[in-house]
Amino acid sequence: GAVVSQHPSRVICKSGTSVKIECRSLDFQATTMFWYRQFPKKSLMLMATSNEGSKATYEQGVEKDKFLINHASLTLSTLTVTSAHPEDSSFYICSASVPGGSGKYNEQFFGPGTRLTVL
């Protein structure tokens, strides 16, 4: 299957700093990438959908100025957590959709996740 990587896998930062997380599709071009956040013992919450070359679409309640998403190429999307605070500590997972056919049958492939801890 298609492979999605995330970097870094784990990051610890001080409160007030910004952190960038990269999501790459290694062996396919992804026109659409998704960013999720997972709280302990909870399911994945979709944060935003990013399409290559256009602005990301954020879910209701997600601060777009705090969680900056850039999808500059067909293989790379980045999530930047700006002015991070302890409540931003979480597991962030990206996924990439493989294009094909009518598009509605696209399967999503998920990255291994990034554990962010804000002190």
Add this chain to the structure above:
Amino acid sequence: KQEVTQIPAALSVPEGENLVLNCSFTDSAIYNLQWFRQDPGKGLTSLLLIQSSQREQTSGRLNASLDKSSGRSTLYIAASQPGDSATYLCAVRLSKSTFGDGTTLTVKP
């Protein structure tokens, strides 16, 4: 708004037992349904993907069914093994994926 529910939240079985995990969703207008496995502190591993036009998919000891009209899917695991211990998530997809909270499975040797 799509809501996805997984029951039970946790399940513990002895090794060798067959088991069924349940997933229900409120909006039947979906493109596909996908079952994932998540190990503690790890990302997701896709197990089975069922398109909306399909009724079931099989992979090894796993069989997933889909009944769109009733808004239900089941994941059947045959002859469970300790290595099957993980959290199992289902996700339904239209323009985006909506996940259930998962079922945490423990298979005891």
